[in-house]
Amino acid sequence: MQTIQQRFKVEYNYAVFFTENLFDTKNPLLQDFFNEYTEQGFQRKALVIVDEGFAQYHSDLSNQIHSYFAASVSHIQLAPEIINVPGGEACKNDPALFDSLVEAVDTYGIDRHSFIIAIGGGAVLDLVGYAAAVSHRGIKLIRIPTTVLSQNDSGVGVKNSINFRGKKNFLGTFAPPVAVFNDLTFLRTLDDRDWRGGVSEAIKVALIKDTSFFDWIETNTTAIVNRDEKAMAYLIHRCAEMHTDHIAGGDPFEFGSSRPLDFGHWAAHKLEFLTGFQVRHGEAVAIGIALDCVYANKIGQLADEDLSRILDVLGRLGFDLFHPKLSENDKINLRNGLNEFREHLGGRLTIMLLEKIGKGIEVHELDADIIAQSVDYLEGTKIIHAL
Amino acid sequence: MQTIQQRFKVEYNYAVFFTENLFDTKNPLLQDFFNEYTEQGFQRKALVIVDEGFAQYHSDLSNQIHSYFAASVSHIQLAPEIINVPGGEACKNDPALFDSLVEAVDTYGIDRHSFIIAIGGGAVLDLVGYAAAVSHRGIKLIRIPTTVLSQNDSGVGVKNSINFRGKKNFLGTFAPPVAVFNDLTFLRTLDDRDWRGGVSEAIKVALIKDTSFFDWIETNTTAIVNRDEKAMAYLIHRCAEMHTDHIAGGDPFEFGSSRPLDFGHWAAHKLEFLTGFQVRHGEAVAIGIALDCVYANKIGQLADEDLSRILDVLGRLGFDLFHPKLSENDKINLRNGLNEFREHLGGRLTIMLLEKIGKGIEVHELDADIIAQSVDYLEGTKIIHAL
Ligand SMILES: NC(=O)c1ccc[n+]([C@@H]2O[C@H](COP(=O)([O-])OP(=O)(O)OC[C@H]3O[C@@H](n4cnc5c(N)ncnc54)[C@H](O)[C@@H]3O)[C@@H](O)[C@H]2O)c1
Ligand SMILES: NC(=O)c1ccc[n+]([C@@H]2O[C@H](COP(=O)([O-])OP(=O)(O)OC[C@H]3O[C@@H](n4cnc5c(N)ncnc54)[C@H](O)[C@@H]3O)[C@@H](O)[C@H]2O)c1
Numbered sequence A, B: 001m002q003t004i005q006q007r008f009k010v011e012y013n014y015a016v017f018f019t020e021n022l023f024d025t026k027n028p029l030l031q032d033f034f035n036e037y038t039e040q041g042f043q044r045k046a047l048v049i050v051d052e053g054f055a056q057y058h059s060d061l062s063n064q065i066h067s068y069f070a071a072s073v074s075h076i077q078l079a080p081e082i083i084n085v086p087g088g089e090a091c092k093n094d095p096a097l098f099d100s101l102v103e104a105v106d107t108y109g110i111d112r113h114s115f116i117i118a119i120g121g122g123a124v125l126d127l128v129g130y131a132a133a134v135s136h137r138g139i140k141l142i143r144i145p146t147t148v149l150s151q152n153d154s155g156v157g158v159k160n161s162i163n164f165r166g167k168k169n170f171l172g173t174f175a176p177p178v179a180v181f182n183d184l185t186f187l188r189t190l191d192d193r194d195w196r197g198g199v200s201e202a203i204k205v206a207l208i209k210d211t212s213f214f215d216w217i218e219t220n221t222t223a224i225v226n227r228d229e230k231a232m233a234y235l236i237h238r239c240a241e242m243h244t245d246h247i248a249g250g251d252p253f254e255f256g257s258s259r260p261l262d263f264g265h266w267a268a269h270k271l272e273f274l275t276g277f278q279v280r281h282g283e284a285v286a287i288g289i290a291l292d293c294v295y296a297n298k299i300g301q302l303a304d305e306d307l308s309r310i311l312d313v314l315g316r317l318g319f320d321l322f323h324p325k326l327s328e329n330d331k332i333n334l335r336n337g338l339n340e341f342r343e344h345l346g347g348r349l350t351i352m353l354l355e356k357i358g359k360g361i362e363v364h365e366l367d368a369d370i371i372a373q374s375v376d377y378l379e380g381t382k383i384i385h386a387l
């Protein structure tokens, strides 16, 4: 019998909106978005799930959302309960939380043409995104990121995940949202660590792809440290744009093994794990970038001047560039990190290093001794602000 | 700040192969397939998961697979353990089984560029497919279906799922395989119920799309009942082809709410549930088709002659056309089925009915009284072979 050759394409598109005061009834953005969904015979619903770490600063949020829907989006039926989930990495470690979200989908009759609206940091967006992606094989997801990192990186992309028995991001899917709403005012309540944290992802894309963006960040470190919202708005927009461009231009669902946007991430993932997530993702990425830049310099790939500019920007932003866990156990722990990274990505080990500021280059192996020397170097820099 | 408009396409392709004696070292099919995966620097692995209901008839299977890989696919590293899972619907109800598969992915270091090979009926393929799809955000899946239904329908498509707290297919994803291998000889050990079961899916596609295929089935009912392998091979191939064509031609990941291939399925899903899955999927689909055809006839859409040909073919194949659970509780149970179906599909209720043999037509409501009359009609036909 003749072989059947199956072949098809699936198209995705979604907008990333930038706004302020999203749930103010005077802001028509959400209303306009939902007005695209008014087919006859459909009763679409929406279930809102909020990061508690965000909600605690917005005690009126639930009322605001209900008022907004009542006034401006009355054709979408809001589930009566707005669900709060604990924020931060912990929520990705708790399978009961995942189950409770799937239960809520069932309880409130949220179907494939209804919406799940996730409001929160990257961790909550990852958890809710995963629950939405697998319930009924995929409910429409709206992301409302509330941290710098989720507004400029995780929230605008196509991935979600939870941890499985301590293994970071072990379960997940590729599942684009139907829209992302970045509200600048939501960032006001972030502590300095999370305000700064997401900046490392901007430095990451700038370093591998865009010299002038790195120059801009270098010029604006003080404004960023002083929580200048205009500077941050620009940084987030440019970073989000570079991420979405990269996804669309390349291999959105990562069928290959090249992942340039994971520059600095192999050591970062391991460090998050080694510190029980005390070092947060963005902070770990800053250290991971520093480590791989020192490494690139040591193997003669990255000029001294570029290295010192990079470490200087990271330091002035307030990032630590070293953590004692990096050198524990004769570096054996960190060394495992490379293998785990390869395994999670699959296939051949592919690590992005820098050739110069604005230009990355992929390599397929790292030397363990030079990694160890790079760790020692970072320990020596003494850029450790707050152990 | 300017809205970012994200837009991209993801391309999928895979072959459905038809063969006999797949694991015979003289059969080069699998070897040829894996020879496409020989990049330098990759160490790809494969983890095999087998339906116990199939394995019990193939006590030598594990040895055969190990020998085949050793002889012909030595560049792929086979995980030492071949994992057995219980077959049938039960495996989709047990979350511990899902967890154990994800554990195995971790234990054997199966990465995104390695393979999971699922061998079994539709239920096992659904469970394993789901575990593969969400582990590391998607491991390459090879399906080797071992029932008629999985060879001609479920195994060649793009969906997987498990049940969640009794809710059928509540969790799942759209995740195309990288290849499907249909081995005709694997069907020999099926009991008559499962041999027959999958034929209802062929009748389904024939009725909504292809008169001549229905004519062929009508002519060949006796051959099929007598377990003629040549007739079954043709039926499976044509049915698989119509399913894959439909998927590629339309809306592969079902973003819309039209699902013509779910003809006969709204009542079928409910009946499987009402009987605690004692009525199997294919059997329930046969009853669901009968019910919707009687309904279409009662509302004047389907000619008497067509209805009687359809019921006659189903009856001669050995399908029951009625089950007492259909009329229990004043039909209230069955009535809920419509709403659950709408909810699982989402959006507007869309039900495929027949206009004539070979031509379906979608409607957006069904009348509860006429459904009840249709159930009574089926009860009266007395085509109940084996209660
Ligand atoms: N899916 C992806 O592509 C992707 C990419 C990068 C990172 N991530 C994931 O994102 C997570 C990190 O996300 P993150 O950096 O946003 O941190 P986070 O989600 O862990 O949030 C940090 C803390 O900030 C709180 N918070 C959130 N919004 C707040 C606000 N506006 N004001 C005050 N507090 C607020 C949270 O409750 C939490 O306690 C990690 O789990 C990481 O793996 C995912
Ligand atoms: N993913 C999809 O698109 C899709 C489509 C249709 C149906 N399904 C699902 O498929 C499942 C039904 O699949 P099915 O009809 O293949 O039945 P099944 O998987 O339930 O298998 C029926 C029985 O046959 C046994 N078996 C399997 N192969 C055998 C063989 N060669 N010899 C002897 N026994 C064998 C199994 O162990 C089981 O006991 C349902 O869960 C249904 O929801 C999925």
Ligand SMILES: [Zn+2]
Binding pocket: A153, A201, A265, A281, A285
């Ligand atoms: Zn990151």
Ligand SMILES: [Zn+2]
Binding pocket: B153, B201, B265, B281, B285
């Ligand atoms: Zn079916």
